[in-house]
Amino acid sequence: MGRLRLPSPFTLYYWLVAAILFLPIILLIIFSFNSSIQLVFPLKGFTLKWYQQLFKSTELLEAVRTSILLGFGSSLVATILGAMGAIAMVRFDFPGKSLFVSMAAMPLVIPYVILGVSLLIMFHQVGLPLSAFSAGLAHVVVSVPYALLVIGSRLVGFPQNLEEAAMDLGCTYWEALLRVTLPISFPALVAAFLICFTISFDEFAIASFLVGTQPTLPVYLYSQLRFPTRLPLVVSMASILMTASMIAIVLSEWLRRLGETPHRRAKP
């Protein structure tokens, strides 16, 4: 009992992989405090100037604003569409159901470059000018499958007769949805929204074809990666955003679990 127990090779392997996964991120954060413009070793000295300059770079802030608005809009639409689709899929049988499910799952498995260029052609053909809005339309497409998944698995978890009970008590079906289903699946709705938001916020491949002259943050970042002098600023911005998105993810995971636990084993 008192013997020193060596960790299993699997444990060591896990922590090694975890360390490697975090390494590039830690590296970026370290560089955001480095006073040299060049991102090379050895480090020069500690500085906060990049963070101070951050708030004076109007282009960068504009790109962040664009990304937030685009992320907010596309996630809202994706969550609403995802919720409608999920309710239909979980609660009803309807003709063409499997067709709908395959169509909704497809964006998950098609390379983004193809989605990007096909929308580019279509927008060009119908004369829709390229902007953050057109990129947002595309982000809804890639977000809907995730929203469906998250909201659907929540709906499976609670029994349908709650809706029926509400209807017995005099609600119409739509009132029951609004007053019973919606509140119960609220944690899943928020989780879906956050997941969609992070997808849109980080999406580069599609946006690079569609944003026109309104760069989102990833598109702006990419344009700056060519200019060495602009890099530290970009890296410090990224450090802030990484921290923010980690918080968002942990929060959404927490909400998702919160929503899932009570009826986890209930039959659909």
Next chain:
Amino acid sequence: MENRSRAAYLVGPPALYLLLLFVLPLGIMAVFSFRVGTIGEASRHFTLDNYIEFFQNTSYHRLLWRSGLIAFTISAVSVLLAYPLAYFLVFIAGERRVTLMTLIIIPTWTSYLLRIFAWKLILGSQGLLNSLLLWLGVIEKASPILLYSRAAVVITLIYVWVPFVALPIFASLERIDRNLLEAAADLGCKPLEAFLRVTLPLSLPGVIAGFMFALIPTLGEFVTPLLVGGGQGSMYGNLIQDQFVRALNWPMGSVMSLAMLILVLLLIFVFLRAGTSTRLLEF
């Protein structure tokens, strides 16, 4: 009947949205692939020239083949690296497994571009790897050993995919009934034998799903080759991007995209046929 109209109201808007902004653009692209590859009046005509060019020019096939190989390598190595990770989480980590799984997912939710860019810092001539090797005395002069090469693309993308590949393997291992393993042991299986004959076969759906998760986006990848690949590391996705951004030969780009789309659909078909994990959206 009431139910049917309710379902129609609910499914209508998302279905319509996806038809208009997902299916329709792919259809328009298919039509566009028969257009003449010039701008102006002539571009109104239809032709098979793009297809003829695509099938005759072997450099396209070579690049497609090479990208396929790169993507297969990346996915296979990612599975090999992710499997022990998932195995550890499910069978050894115990109560902490969800927390530890979340821990390795966290880095993937940070900016994709910057994670790739960070690898430039690691692999570059004054980067982490070089400084380390210099310090150890393995090399005498700093050089971008791995940067701007196919190897850099492979390393970086394996880094990107390992956590995503671990997820479905984790899920499939979790679903295995522990009683089966006990039964195998009772019947005289050694641990390794039990793994090979019970655990591994039962986790194959997760392995295949993880493999596809990595394979398909990697086939279309163009960002990572742009950042760390250099000339030698460029992939088929770069060729497509080039046609739309620089060469402005959209019809030719459409042919290339369609070729990739068909390839991907074939892969998915094979994957569904393999009889595993038959639904992508599983409830």
